[in-house]
Amino acid sequence: MTAASIPAATGGDYAGYLDGKTMVPEQGDYYLGRDGLPAEAPGRWIGNADALTRVGITPGPAHADDLRALMAGHRPGQPDEFLRAAGPDGSRAAGIDVTFSAPKSVSIAWALGDQAQRAEIEAAHRAAVEQAVGYLGRTVELTTRWNPAQGASVPAPAAHVHAAEFVHTTARGVGDGAPDPQLHSHVVITSVERTDGRIAAVRSRPVLRSAREGGALYRAQLAHELRQRGYGIESAGEDGRYFRIDGITPDLEAAFSKRSVEVQRAARAFRAEHGRAPERGELRALAIQTRSEKVPHTRPELDASWQATAAPHGFDRAQAAELRAPGRPATLPVADRWAEAVEREATASRAVFDARELRTVALEQAAGHGLAPADALAGADHLRGTGRVLDLADGRMTTASVREAETTISTSLQAMAADSARAIDAHARAAAIAAVEQRIGAELSAEQRAAIDTITAPGRAAVLIGPAGTGKGVVIDAAAHAEQAAGREVYGVAVAGRTAQRLGESAPSLEGRVKTIDGFIASVEHGRLPLDTRTTVYVDEAGMGDTDRLHRLTELVAERGGALVAIGDGRQLSAIGAGGMFDRLAAELPSAELQTVHRASDPAERDAWHALRTGDARAALAFYQERGHVHLSDTRDQAIEHAAHSYDQLASEHGHGQIALMSDASNVEIDHLNLRIQALRRSREELSPERLAHPDGHHFHAGDRVIWTRPMPTRDGARVENGQRGEITRLDGDRLAVQLDGGDRTVTVDADRLDALRLGYATHVVREQGATVRRSVVVTGSWQTSRETAYVESTRATHGVEWHIARDDLDGHHDTDRLDQLADRMSASRAQEPSLNVELHDPARLPDDPHQALHVARLHSPAAAPDLDRGADRGLELDR
Structure with a gap:
């Protein structure tokens, strides 16, 4: 389910668009009739019949004129009788378009079925849509009601909704190509009836927030309707959120998405070359260029095109009919x-x-x-x-399982901290500190020495809080060195492989002794690594450790009698999964906190970092504005383009490994940045003309920066970790060679493993936590922005960060208003919280x-x- 507000000014045109009367449909587009002629999209009113009658609607087919009237806020046929009040600006919102799209397998079954099967699938879809709209009406606060106790209006569900549904069966056509089948409904909610009988506009934000829940109910009901009609249903998606009709394979689904994928890839290439998205006319031209088959002009030709797409997969109308087994018992609930x-x-x-x-x-x-x-x-x-x-x-x-895991982590580590089995004498500590000071050519500070004392104390558990740039690497190095001098084994672990490698680089005592948490647990359980009473495990970036991993690691270390030191900073990014235990452990266990920042030499910038860390983003932004490091663009596309050019210039001066380009938005935005920078380098002939295709449609050249997105085994036995970066040094047929950063190691990547790589110029901020570079370039300011992302983004560089922000991501008429909103977003914490921080509800x-x-x-x-x-x-x- 998706939802979008319909502006008052465009309501009339939108009604015509849905009804198919106000424009000539493109060939092969939404409104191609069964006889091959343009046809209007049939619509129907859904909701309570009496409620519809009260606003002048006759239940049944939805006519464009009636829809326009309700969207304009007046009774159909009576333009002077307004049903609902105007807003502060004198206009009346047209409503909200809620779109329900069937899973691809359902659309394929519809496309390849005969008329009876199509009608049956459409009926199941309509029933699911009606159930979902009713559910939204009952559970979402679509309107307000007067609360005498508060003396104000408060959000409340509506008594009834006024909605019209328009069923479409193909994706929007692009250019002159054949559209993919896509069974979906546009449901326009024009207004609601409140519990007091008054007609009111729809509150759009609650609908937008409920899109995931409404979509889930629609899919559950659709799957149920199809089961009742004899279709087999199986779970789909990595997290099981979706479903697929049994008998329609992922390969067949991909075949019916090919047209969309081709157009998306062409648009992505256009954007990389031009630094902006293609406009409608340009997209049409791209679509024509990618077309490779005869364009269908009539419904029979479109059906024939779909049959031809399915034929190589051994699927035709007969197989579509076999998907449905009348009399098949509905799947029993598991x-x-x-x-x-x-x-x-x-x-x-x-x-x-x-x-x-x-x-x-x-x-x-x-x-x-x-x-x-x-x-x-x-x-x-x-x-x-x-x-x-x-x-x-x-x-x-x-959940009980998460609560139990948190309780185990907390109680086990507290018990370990109280166990004075670990013995490291003062001589070993002093010798270790001296060795580290000789290596770095400087003396350790008093707070660093105190931290070493704390995390090497006799107890078997401790915490080191290390804000960005405070030199935690030398503290860990000295502590591990002291442990080794005392005859103990030391290992470093982290959630991500690249984070573990960085730990080994910053603390040479751990070099060659670092692993991911999962890899360490597996190695110990299979007897490949010793873990006993003379072993200490350093957990780096422990704040990013999810509860499940920390639980398994804690149980293993506690059971074997080892020691554990958790290192991190609760003010930086949290775990991807359930987490939040680090700050709680810091309060429960012997802890040391480093406070002096060494990474930034400018005292004013250190103050800005501190301001971001503590939630005073206004003070930090004032500093960056004064330095000219805040760059506002009108649109997000423009912000991305400016950031790409800035990175490109800085990387040319200092080297790609010294510049971080980050975004806190989606992987799509990361891809846009990467492809744009690749295009800029290609235009200067910095990359080889030879290229190797990546599975997602772009290409690699010799000279490109790449990053691994998952661990990859290699021929020499040492795998490349997730997050490792490098540069492509040569292409050799269908394989490439990459020289890894931080050494002279080169690995070969075969064609069947190219999907483990992506371009590595830009990354998400999550991948940069723990990194240190010379300069940072950041695209930020959207709803994903938070205190934690802003703090990590600002603190990666030794010589400054520049912020690229889009005005259209922020509200306000003036830049001062927009920057105030940005400061609010940068000050708002999204840190994880363990359930142990809240008492259980007592039923008594x-x-x-x-x-x-x-x-x-x-x-x-x-x-x-x-x-x-x-x-x-x-x-x-x-x-x-």
Whole structure:
């Protein structure tokens, strides 16, 4: 589900666009009729019949004139009778377009089926859309109501919605090519009826925020409708959020997305060459250039084109008919697998979540596990009632498994800290400090020496808090050196392989003794690495460690009698998954904090870093503005273009390895930056004319910077880690050679492993945490911006950072207003929080709470009842 507000000024044209009457359709586009002639898109009114009648709508087909009237805010046929009040500027919002798109496999089954099968699939789709719209109406605060107690209007669900649905069956045509099949509905919600009977405009932001939940319900209901009609349904997507009709393969899905992919690749190449996205006419020209088949002009020709696309995959109308097996029993719900998936995905990104997230995940997992939406929502309540999902005192939730993992980490490490088994004498520490001072040619500071004392103390657990640029590497190096002098084994670990490598580079005592957390655990469990009472494990960037990994590592080290030192900074980026334990451990365990910044020589810049770290972004931005390092562009595209040119110039002066180009937005933006810089270098003939195609459509040249996006084994046995960078030195047929940064090692990458690489000029800010460069160039300012991203972005460089910001990402009539909003975003923390920071909800405090815990003692102290059979409630029977 996607949603977009319809501006008042364009409401009339948009109604005509949906109805198909105000423009001549492009060949092969939305509105090609079954007889090959342009046809209007049929629409229908959905919602309560009486409510529609009250605003002058006759339930049934949706006519453009009636739709225009409601979008303009007046009664159909009576332009002087306005149904809802105008806004402050005198205009009336036209409404919001909510679009529900079927999964690709459903569209393919529709495209290749006969008329009866198409009608059946359309009926299932319409039923799912109607259920989703009704759900949004009941659960989303689409309007307001007067609250006497507060003396103000407060958000509230509507009594009824006024909505028209338009079903389309192809993707928008680009140029003259054949469109891909895409069954989808545009639902225009023009207005709502409040509980007091008044007609009001739709509050669009709550709809936008509920898009994921509404889409999940639509897919769950669509899968349920198709099962009832005899279709087999299987889970799809890495996280199981989607579904696929059984019998339609991923290869067939890809074949029916080929046209869109070709156009996207052509548009991406245009953008790389010109530094902007192609306009409509230019995109049409690109589409014509990529066309390689006869253009369909009629519906029969379009059908024939689709059949030809499916034929190489051994799929035709007969196979489409076999997808449906009348009388086939609907898939029985797999309640235990569904419940496990819900528990896992609810905490996939954070340790705590709210009721909406639980509902959304329950609905997302329903489609592939055989549950109707109502069953999934009932099952979510069942998980709460049985204690698998725990209610927290502040109204949020967590899962029992996450709570137990956090409790184990906390209690185990506190017990380890109290165990004085580790013995490192003062002589070993002094000798280690002297060795490190000789290596760096400078004396360690008093705070660095105190930190070494803390993390080498007799206890088996400690924390080192190391803000950016404070020289934690020399502290770790000295501590590890002292441990080795005392006859102990030391290892360094981190979530990411490149982070672990950086630890070995900054602390030579650990060189050759670093691994990812997963790799270290596997090596110990398989007997390849020793871990016993004489072993210390240094966990770098521990704040980025998710709870599951830290739990497994803590249990292993505690069980084997080793010691653990967690190193990090809770003010920098958090874990990708459920996390947030670092700050809590820093408060519970013996801790040392480094405060003096050594990376930046300018005291004013150090102050700016501190301001960003503590949430005073206004002071930091004032500093960067004064230095001329804040660059405002009108659009995001322009900001990206300016950042690319700035990076290109700086890299030409100082070398690519000394300049960081970062964005806190999507991978799509990273790709735009990378391809643009490659094009700039290619225009200066800095790259070889020979090229090697990457699976996603772009090309590599000798001279290109690349980065690994996943670990890759090599022929010499030492794998290349995720995040490692290098430069392509030569192309050899269908393989290439890359010289890795930080040494003279060269590795060969065969064609079948090219998908492990991407261009490495620009990266997401997450990959840069822990890096040190000369200068940084940052594109930021959108909704993803936060205190943590801004702090990491600003602190990578020894000689300054420049910020590239788009005005259209920020609200306001003047740049001062926009920069104020940017400061607010840069000051807002999105740090992870462990569930242990919030007490559990006590059912006894609210006797009428519907979610009475069955295992109260266990919920309040998970470790107190380790023998409780969690599997006893996994065979739950859901009311159907």
